[in-house]
Amino acid sequence: MTKIKLQEWMDGAICSLENSETPFLEVQVICASVLGKTREWILSHNELELGKDQVEQLNVLVTRLKNGEPLAYLTGQRSFYGLDFKVSPDVLIPRPETELLVEEAAAWLEENPHRRKAVDVGTGSGIIAITLADLCADLEMTAIDVSEKALAVAQENARQHQLEERIRWEQGDLLSQQSGPFDLILANLPYIPTSTLNQLDVIKFEPRLALDGGANGLIFIEQLLSQAVTRLLPGGAIFLEIESTLGEETLKLCQTIFPEAKTHLFYDFAQLARVIRIEI
Ligand SMILES: C[S@@+](CC[C@H](N)C(=O)[O-])C[C@H]1O[C@@H](n2cnc3c(N)ncnc32)[C@H](O)[C@@H]1O
Structure with a gap:
């Protein structure tokens, strides 16, 4: 032949x-x-x-x-913020939009050098927790996911970057098993409304658990914000990645739950509302 x-x-x-x-x-x-x-x-x-x-x-x-099928699942790998990450169908493929959250959180940590207790809620492949731990040598990071399989991928990624011991790994439902308190809460939670998600190709391959934000897309964000009221230290901050079409709605929700807080909406490279910062 x-x-x-x-x-x-x-x-x-x-x-x-x-x-x-x-x-x-x-x-x-x-x-x-x-x-x-x-x-x-x-x-x-x-x-x-x-x-x-x-x-x-x-x-x-x-x-x-x-x-x-997405290329990242075929090769089992995706780059994020200059680092390589393993991915499997148990985790969301890292998106470039999430780099904005990391960039703004890193800037906040630089401006607040005494605020080092951080938590990444819904860590998935671990990109947020691992990248920030890599950028900030004295960060005390906890990473949480409800999915055991996602946590295993995140831990493997941390090991690959010699950061496994720097991060506390917890399986759980949002912050329900954490008393904190934290200086910094980071979260890219599922935020696509169910009816929208059911029409997208992304649901054919990536985990529903990572994408489905319930009827209005906000159920996890609302639960997390309510839990954060008693777990965020004064002077602390929350960074949330959001669904771009829900920018104003999510901002209103943040202002209802944290009426005294300063909120800021960040736009991504495509000029879409992408990250909210809440400072108390
Ligand atoms: C949108 S993905 C984000 C993954 C990763 N942080 C990233 O930015 O690529 C959301 C993650 O939240 C996790 N998750 C969903 N519901 C959760 C819950 N109730 N508590 C904790 N994690 C949850 C999913 O398993 C998934 O890994």
């Missing part, structure tokens, strides 16, 4: 991904993942002859891509 060269296989795969907006990138990434090389290496070795097993593995991945 004649052997197929890397470039030939890539050309065929790119043509077959007719519904993708970024077929070149996706094909390079899956080749890099199967061959255990970088994308740069792939581009400079297009004459490589592929083995039978490699072609089989690549064909399986390209079929999964054609079926709409």
Whole structure:
């Protein structure tokens, strides 16, 4: 049987991904993942002859891509804030929008050097807790998720970055088992209204537990804010990632539960309402 060269296989795969907006990138990434090389290496070795097993593995991945499965689940990896994270179908794939929450929380920690007791509620793959622990060497971070499987992924990510011991890991429902008190509460909770979510492709692959915010999209945020009233220290802050279409509604909810607090809405790179900061 004649052997197929890397470039030939890539050309065929790119043509077959007719519904993708970024077929070149996706094909390079899956080749890099199967061959255990970088994308740069792939581009400079297009004459490589592929083995039978490699072609089989690549064909399986390209079929999964054609079926709409996210690239990050195929490669098991996604970068966030300059760090690499393992991902599995048990966790939400890290989104670039969440970098805004990390960036604003890191700026707040820099301005408040004596406020170091932080909690990341709904940690998922651990991106918020791990990135902030990496940025802030004296941060005392607790990371909570209701999903045991998500916590296992987050702990593995922390281990990979030598940060596992710096973070206290807790399985639980929001802050119900935590007395705190905390200086900083961070949360990217499920916030898509159920009826909206049911029409989105994202629900075919990513966990409902990570996305479904109930009928109005706000059930978890409302519960967390109510719990935070007795768990946030004076002078502390809450950072929430929010659904962009619910910016004003979420802000109102924050102002109802924390009437004395200063609130601020941050917009992401697409000018969408994305993060709320509450300072008490
Ligand atoms: C939108 S994902 C965010 C994951 C991660 N923090 C990120 O930014 O990519 C929400 C996470 O909240 C978790 N979660 C859902 N309900 C929860 C609850 N009642 N208590 C704690 N965590 C919960 C889910 O398992 C999921 O990992």
